[in-house]
Amino acid sequence: MSVDQQTVRRIAKLARIAVTDDDVPHLQGELNAILAFVEQLGEVDVDGVEPMTSVTPMAMRMREDAVTDGQKTADILANAPATEDNFFLVPKVVE
Amino acid sequence: MTNLTDLTLAEARDGLASKSFSAVELTQAHQGAIAQAKGLNAFIRETPDQALAMAVAADERIARGEARPLEGLPVGVKDLFCTEGVESTACSTILKGFTPRYESTVTGNLWNAGAVMLGKINCDEFAMGSSNETSAFGPVVSPWRRAGDDTKLVPGGSSGGSAAAVSARLCLAATATDTGGSIRQPAAFTGTVGIKPTYGRCSRWGIVAFASSLDQAGPITKTVRDAAMMLRAMSGHDPKDSTCADMPVPDFEAAVGRGVKGLRIGIPKEYRVEGMSPEIERLWEAGQAWLREAGAEIVEVSLPHTKYALPAYYIVAPAEASSNLARYDGVRYGLRVEGRDVTEMYERTRAAGFGREVKRRIMIGAYVLSAGYYDAYYLRAQKIRTLIKRDFEEVYAAGVDAILTPATPSAAFGIGEKGSADPVEMYLNDIFTVTVNMAGLPGIAVPGGFDAQGLPLGLQLIGRPFDEETLFAAGQVIEDAAGRVAPPPVWWAA
Numbered sequence A: 001m002s003v004d005q006q007t008v009r010r011i012a013k014l015a016r017i018a019v020t021d022d023d024v025p026h027l028q029g030e031l032n033a034i035l036a037f038v039e040q041l042g043e044v045d046v047d048g049v050e051p052m053t054s055v056t057p058m059a060m061r062m063r064e065d066a067v068t069d070g071q072k073t074a075d076i077l078a079n080a081p082a083t084e085d086n087f088f089l090v091p092k093v094v095e
Numbered sequence B: 001m002t003n004l005t006d007l008t009l010a011e012a013r014d015g016l017a018s019k020s021f022s023a024v025e026l027t028q029a030h031q032g033a034i035a036q037a038k039g040l041n042a043f044i045r046e047t048p049d050q051a052l053a054m055a056v057a058a059d060e061r062i063a064r065g066e067a068r069p070l071e072g073l074p075v076g077v078k079d080l081f082c083t084e085g086v087e088s089t090a091c092s093t094i095l096k097g098f099t100p101r102y103e104s105t106v107t108g109n110l111w112n113a114g115a116v117m118l119g120k121i122n123c124d125e126f127a128m129g130s131s132n133e134t135s136a137f138g139p140v141v142s143p144w145r146r147a148g149d150d151t152k153l154v155p156g157g158s159s160g161g162s163a164a165a166v167s168a169r170l171c172l173a174a175t176a177t178d179t180g181g182s183i184r185q186p187a188a189f190t191g192t193v194g195i196k197p198t199y200g201r202c203s204r205w206g207i208v209a210f211a212s213s214l215d216q217a218g219p220i221t222k223t224v225r226d227a228a229m230m231l232r233a234m235s236g237h238d239p240k241d242s243t244c245a246d247m248p249v250p251d252f253e254a255a256v257g258r259g260v261k262g263l264r265i266g267i268p269k270e271y272r273v274e275g276m277s278p279e280i281e282r283l284w285e286a287g288q289a290w291l292r293e294a295g296a297e298i299v300e301v302s303l304p305h306t307k308y309a310l311p312a313y314y315i316v317a318p319a320e321a322s323s324n325l326a327r328y329d330g331v332r333y334g335l336r337v338e339g340r341d342v343t344e345m346y347e348r349t350r351a352a353g354f355g356r357e358v359k360r361r362i363m364i365g366a367y368v369l370s371a372g373y374y375d376a377y378y379l380r381a382q383k384i385r386t387l388i389k390r391d392f393e394e395v396y397a398a399g400v401d402a403i404l405t406p407a408t409p410s411a412a413f414g415i416g417e418k419g420s421a422d423p424v425e426m427y428l429n430d431i432f433t434v435t436v437n438m439a440g441l442p443g444i445a446v447p448g449g450f451d452a453q454g455l456p457l458g459l460q461l462i463g464r465p466f467d468e469e470t471l472f473a474a475g476q477v478i479e480d481a482a483g484r485v486a487p488p489p490v491w492w493a494a
Helices: A005-014 A023-043 A073-077 B009-017 B023-036 B048-063 B105-112 B160-167 B184-190 B224-234 B278-293 B306-327 B342-353 B356-368 B375-397 B423-430 B434-439 B468-482
Strands: B043-046 B074-078 B116-121 B173-178 B193-196 B216-221 B264-268 B297-301 B402-406 B443-450 B456-463
Touching (some): A005 A023, A023 B306, A023 B356, A023 B375, B009 B023, B009 B224, B023 B043, B023 B048, B023 B074, B043 B160, B048 B116, B074 B160, B105 B116, B105 B173, B105 B224, B160 B216, B173 B193, B173 B224, B184 B443, B184 B456, B193 B224, B193 B468, B216 B224, B278 B297, B278 B402, B278 B443, B278 B456, B306 B356, B306 B375, B306 B423, B356 B375, B375 B434, B402 B468, B434 B456, B456 B468
Parallel strands (some): B074 B116, B074 B173, B264 B297
Antiparallel strands (some): B043 B116, B173 B216, B193 B216, B402 B456, B443 B456
16 A cells, blocks of 8 residues: 555644655655555455554553642643643634 | 762762762763763753752752762753753754743652752654754764764764763763654664663653654663662652653662563564674674573564554654644744734744644644544554553563663764655654664663664664563663673863
């Protein structure tokens, strides 16, 4: 399978990465090189094989249902590019 | 007195214990070496005040007879680890200025063991790369050069700064991470030792995530013994990472001298890839001979799905990366480029903040997870991952204790030489290491010799899950037989 330029733009949109018209042709070439490389996976017989969900056998652990952390508003906001009154600031979302 | 920066981690520990020198002297010697080595671009952020304060405190503890396992030993930290109050960027423009309010569990474990932090070390952006050329801070230059040739070489990647720093004697040891070979390949390129432990041995908490089902932390060091010391301190259960194994950490250093008598070492025939260089072939044969002479039994084994590991990795890893890196949105931390609306702000921020390789992987990941392609790509890759792991399980069930392979298909290459037109050319560096991550197993790279141009080559040992001890035992046999790698001549001193 290979991708056309329209698909490259769609993927960029899905990934929330702005691309310029100049970016698209070389991205298309690079993505198609990778897709050509993974094509060989099609020759493996995977009938009846379970997909891996955990690389080491481990049971999900339960923990006590208790508050163990919190009251760290200043720490959480410390690295934000824009904040106001203990909130993250973003451009207007609702018209 | 010998040059303090030439000591191994174990020798420095013993020297501090016998009061031959102080932790402050040891730290200052390494700070001096870092100051001379700016041209290598290995350290990107030094923490001199913190280092000296930690060294002073270490000297006091040593004087009181309360030294901990790594007391007063100066180490470097890959910039992928979050360090409290010290900028942590994963070498990406999108995280410039990010100063964590917390410490990663692994680095916290090191400081609790008494280690001294010299600073943060360069790496590929978000650990995506095999040459340390994708860093927003520019490439790391290897301290190694070909005989009679001053072409600048890569130290490997993504932990290229860690490998270069240890090899150039800028720190006694360094932390690193490995998602597809990022500890073992740079170790092999620089004549150092690197171990990726079993998935779950080290906590991933506070390490910038790339591909969560593959990422593991580990050390890069000068010797096998040093790697055992570092890994013991870095490892251990952590309730903050639900994939971190709740099991005791053995005294890895005690396994170092154990030898390989009676062990069965597998040689996987599928690793004899077409076009393998005669030098790599010879290295691999030498490794087999050394282990045989030390009393191990060498047996041929088969791992039939080996050739599918790298292509499957280039589906699984980008898929996980595209999810993990969705958090860089210009809202909570790092870079923000304003736009007309929130979507345009996201898109501009991510376009400006991520480098080319990272964008490529995020986009591949978004594509293989998108509607209509998920089954054909992602689900199929996860099934193949099951088969890769099964290959190893069958070999181990047949009584094999560890597997010996070359660590890389070649020695280090020149900066700018690979992957500019076709990204896959660079990806092929990880052909021998990536299977280990796909199966969650431990793997160690140990120097095994040199190529015709005098560049280091590494051997890889792959172990059973949570049996790093056998890797340290067999790794030491190789180190003893191959001889410790002498440091490269210092040509970079400013």
